[in-house]
Amino acid sequence: MSKVTLTIDGLDVEAEKETTILRAALDNDIYIPHLCYHPELSPSGICRLCMVNADGEVVMSCQTPVDQGMVVKTKDPEIDRLRRTSIEILVANHHASCRGCPGSGPCALQKIMAYIRIDRKRVRRLRLPEEDLPKDQSNPYFDYDPNHCVLCNICVQTCEKIQGALHVIGRGIRTQIAFYGNNADCQSCMECVARCPVGALTAKESRSTHG
Amino acid sequence: MSAKCNALVCLGTGCQSGGAEEVLSSLKEEIDRLSLGETVQVKQTGCHGFCQRGPLVVIEPEGIFYSKVSLDDVSEIAKSLLPGEPPVDRLFYREPATDTPLPHYMEIPFYSKQQRTILRNCGHIDPEEIEEYLAAGGYQTIKKVLLGMSREEVIDEIKRSGLRGLGGAGFPTGRKWEVCYKAQGPKKYVICNGDEGDPGAFQDRSVMEGTPHSVLEGMMIAAYAIGAQQGYIYVRAEYPLAVKRLRIAISQAKQKGFLGKDILGSGFDFKIALFQGAGAFVCGEETALIASVEGFRGMPRLRPPFPAESGMEGKPTIIDNVKTLASIPVIIDQGAESFARVGTEKSKGTVVFALTGKVENNGLIEVPMGMTLREIIFDIGGGIPDGKTFKAVQTGGPSGGCLPESALDMPVDFDSLKAAGSMMGSGGLVVMDEDTCMVDLARYFLDFTQRESCGQCTPCRLGTKQLFDILNDITKGQGRPEDIDLLLEISEAVSTHSLCALGKTAPNPVITTIRYFRDEYEAHINEKRCPTGVCGMLET
Incomplete structure (x- = not known):
C-alpha cells in the first residue's frame, strides 16, 4: 500500500493511504478525543467527538481518510467550542461520580475531560438525570452499569464478531446495552469487558476473568 | 342529472373514520333499489383531499361535491341521480364568508387554487381496480420506457426535469439515479420510502392509498433505469389501508404482466415486495430504513458510502420517497420540459x-x-x-x-x-x-424527537434530551436566565455533529422559535409568565 505524508498539528506524519486521520494521529502519539474508536473494529462514527480541522474544514477524523499534503489541526477555537458542548452533555448525563468507579484510571471519559479541562460550572447549566438506572447483573461473569455507559458500542461490535450476545436496546435516552434475555449465548470471553473504555462493563468479583 | 354518471365515495383514511364505508354500501343499495344500476356507477376512491369536510361524495362528470355526508343523506343523494332530479343543495359546500353554495368542487377555492399532478388520480379512480388506472392512462409510461427508451434516455429525462426528492432532502433524483446506474454490480435495488412518521402528516399515506399503481409504475421506471430486478416498498404497519391497497396493486400488476419476468416482452424482470415498518420514526432515514429491511435494528449508518453506491446488502440501491416515485410517470408522460415549466428556478414541479x-x-x-x-x-x-x-x-x-x-x-x-x-x-x-405558545410547541416537538432518536450518536441522544428538559423547565416556570443561550449552544452542537438528518434537523423548532418568538421565551423565564396562558405556571 502506498504512503502519503500529511501534517498534523505542524508535525509531518507518514501514513498508509487508506488510513483515517484519527488512526494516523494515534499511531503517531497525537491524541484526539474519542470514545467509539477501537483499532480492531471498523469505525462506527457514533461518539461524534473526534472532530478535527482538515484543510480548513471540520470533519470527523475517524471517518476521513488521510490525503497527500493534508494539513490537520486537532485543536482550534471552533473545534473546542463545538466539541466542548457535546462532552459537557455526556458528562452531565454520566450518572456516576468517579469515586469508587471500577473504570477510573484508564477511563476514556476521564481522559477527555482532562484534555478539554472540563469546567464543572458549565456542566451545571445542563439538566442532570433524575434517577439512577438499575444495573444489569444477569450475566454470570460480568455486570453492566448503564449509569457509567457512554454507548460507544465497542462491546456490541466486539461481540458481534465473536458471539453476537450483546445488543443495543431501547431508543433515545433509554438506549442501553443488553443481552435480550439470552445470557446463554455469552461464552464469557470477557473481550467486551476488556475493551470497555469506561466503567460500564465490569467482571464479577467472585469470578476469574477467564471463567 | 345526466344520463350516465359516477358517484364517487372517498374512502381515504380520513373519510373512512367519518363513516364513509357505510355511506358507500348504503348508496350502492339505494342505487339498486331505485334500479339506477344501469346509469349510475357507485365507486370508492382514494383521498379526494378535503378531509375536514369528509365523508365526501362526488358526482362525476359534473363534479358535484357533497361534503359531510352521513348515512341519513344517502337516500336523498340517490334520488337526485334519477333523471331530471336536481342535486341536493343542502349538502353543497358553502363559502364561509357569504354562505354562497358552491355546487362543484372546482369552484371551491380549496380545490381551484391547487394543481394536482402527483395526485391526479387520487379521489378519481378506484385504487383497488387496475382497470381504472389503465383507463386513466396508467402504465402507458412504463410501456413507452421499456419499448422505446434506453436507460440513459430515462435518466437524462429525469435529470432535465429538475425533479428533486420529495422525502425531505431535495436531492436531485436524476443525479441519484445516474450514480446508481453507473455503480458496478449485477444486483441492484429500488426502495420506495413510505415510512411517513411525522405527526400530522398523511401525504405519503394518501398517495399510497389513493393511487398505488402510480407508485409501482414509478418504481418500475426507476428499476429499468438503474438496472434493478428487485424492489421494496417500506410502509408503516400503522397504515393498514395503504398496505392493503399496495398488496392488491402489486398482485394486479403481476396478473397483468407489469411485474415479473420479461415485462411486456422487453426482457426486463422486476419484482416488488412489501416491507412493513414497526413504527420507529428514524426508519424514514434511508440508511436506517435499509438496515431495517436487512433485519437489523433500524439505526442510520455513516454516509458515504451513499446507498446509490452501496445500500441494501452492500448493493447499489435507489431509495426514493413515495411522491418522488409517483412523479416519475408524469415526467415520462409530459416530458421533462413540460414538467420543468412548473415551479421555481431550482425547485421544479x-x-x-x-x-x-x-x-x-x-x-x-x-x-x-x-x-x-x-x-x-x-x-x-x-x-x-x-x-x-x-x-x-x-x-x-x-x-x-x-x-x-x-x-x-x-x-x-x-x-x-x-x-x-x-x-x-x-x-x-x-x-x-394566536393561542399557541411557541415554547410549549418547541417542547412538544423536542419531546417527539428525543424519544425517536435511535440513541446511537451522542449529540442526538443526549442533546435532544437536554433541549427537551430545558424547554420543559421553561414551560413550568423553572427556566434560568442563561437557558436561551444554552438552548442555542446545544442546538448548534446537535445540528452540526449528529450522524443523520434526524439529529441534524431536530433543533430547528428550537432555533426558529427563539429566532422569531424570543419574547415568549423571555416572558416565561424572566417573568414566569406564559403570554398565551397555555403553560401552567407556578405564579401569574
Whole structure:
C-alpha cells in the first residue's frame, strides 16, 4: 500500500493511504478525543467527538481518510467550542461520580475531560438525570452499569464478531446495552469487558476473568 | 342529472373514520333499489383531499361535491341521480364568508387554487381496480420506457426535469439515479420510502392509498433505469389501508404482466415486495430504513458510502420517497420540459402538503413549487378559524422550523424554506393561531424527537434530551436566565455533529422559535409568565 505524508498539528506524519486521520494521529502519539474508536473494529462514527480541522474544514477524523499534503489541526477555537458542548452533555448525563468507579484510571471519559479541562460550572447549566438506572447483573461473569455507559458500542461490535450476545436496546435516552434475555449465548470471553473504555462493563468479583 | 354518471365515495383514511364505508354500501343499495344500476356507477376512491369536510361524495362528470355526508343523506343523494332530479343543495359546500353554495368542487377555492399532478388520480379512480388506472392512462409510461427508451434516455429525462426528492432532502433524483446506474454490480435495488412518521402528516399515506399503481409504475421506471430486478416498498404497519391497497396493486400488476419476468416482452424482470415498518420514526432515514429491511435494528449508518453506491446488502440501491416515485410517470408522460415549466428556478414541479392545524380547511393539497405560504394558508386553507389570527406555520414535520407572519409571502420551495430556518421535509404543514405558545410547541416537538432518536450518536441522544428538559423547565416556570443561550449552544452542537438528518434537523423548532418568538421565551423565564396562558405556571 502506498504512503502519503500529511501534517498534523505542524508535525509531518507518514501514513498508509487508506488510513483515517484519527488512526494516523494515534499511531503517531497525537491524541484526539474519542470514545467509539477501537483499532480492531471498523469505525462506527457514533461518539461524534473526534472532530478535527482538515484543510480548513471540520470533519470527523475517524471517518476521513488521510490525503497527500493534508494539513490537520486537532485543536482550534471552533473545534473546542463545538466539541466542548457535546462532552459537557455526556458528562452531565454520566450518572456516576468517579469515586469508587471500577473504570477510573484508564477511563476514556476521564481522559477527555482532562484534555478539554472540563469546567464543572458549565456542566451545571445542563439538566442532570433524575434517577439512577438499575444495573444489569444477569450475566454470570460480568455486570453492566448503564449509569457509567457512554454507548460507544465497542462491546456490541466486539461481540458481534465473536458471539453476537450483546445488543443495543431501547431508543433515545433509554438506549442501553443488553443481552435480550439470552445470557446463554455469552461464552464469557470477557473481550467486551476488556475493551470497555469506561466503567460500564465490569467482571464479577467472585469470578476469574477467564471463567 | 345526466344520463350516465359516477358517484364517487372517498374512502381515504380520513373519510373512512367519518363513516364513509357505510355511506358507500348504503348508496350502492339505494342505487339498486331505485334500479339506477344501469346509469349510475357507485365507486370508492382514494383521498379526494378535503378531509375536514369528509365523508365526501362526488358526482362525476359534473363534479358535484357533497361534503359531510352521513348515512341519513344517502337516500336523498340517490334520488337526485334519477333523471331530471336536481342535486341536493343542502349538502353543497358553502363559502364561509357569504354562505354562497358552491355546487362543484372546482369552484371551491380549496380545490381551484391547487394543481394536482402527483395526485391526479387520487379521489378519481378506484385504487383497488387496475382497470381504472389503465383507463386513466396508467402504465402507458412504463410501456413507452421499456419499448422505446434506453436507460440513459430515462435518466437524462429525469435529470432535465429538475425533479428533486420529495422525502425531505431535495436531492436531485436524476443525479441519484445516474450514480446508481453507473455503480458496478449485477444486483441492484429500488426502495420506495413510505415510512411517513411525522405527526400530522398523511401525504405519503394518501398517495399510497389513493393511487398505488402510480407508485409501482414509478418504481418500475426507476428499476429499468438503474438496472434493478428487485424492489421494496417500506410502509408503516400503522397504515393498514395503504398496505392493503399496495398488496392488491402489486398482485394486479403481476396478473397483468407489469411485474415479473420479461415485462411486456422487453426482457426486463422486476419484482416488488412489501416491507412493513414497526413504527420507529428514524426508519424514514434511508440508511436506517435499509438496515431495517436487512433485519437489523433500524439505526442510520455513516454516509458515504451513499446507498446509490452501496445500500441494501452492500448493493447499489435507489431509495426514493413515495411522491418522488409517483412523479416519475408524469415526467415520462409530459416530458421533462413540460414538467420543468412548473415551479421555481431550482425547485421544479409540484409539492403535496398535508395541511393541518388551526386552519379552516384541513386536507391533502398539491400546489406548484413557489406558491407563497399566504396563498396556501389563506386561499386554499381558508385562513384561521374562529376569527383568530395567524401566528406561525411549521413546515417539514417535527424537525421543521416555525415561521412567523413575516415569512408568509415567501415562495415555498426547497431553498427558501431552508434559508428561513425550516425545511420542505416530506410535506407536513401545520398552522398555529394566536393561542399557541411557541415554547410549549418547541417542547412538544423536542419531546417527539428525543424519544425517536435511535440513541446511537451522542449529540442526538443526549442533546435532544437536554433541549427537551430545558424547554420543559421553561414551560413550568423553572427556566434560568442563561437557558436561551444554552438552548442555542446545544442546538448548534446537535445540528452540526449528529450522524443523520434526524439529529441534524431536530433543533430547528428550537432555533426558529427563539429566532422569531424570543419574547415568549423571555416572558416565561424572566417573568414566569406564559403570554398565551397555555403553560401552567407556578405564579401569574
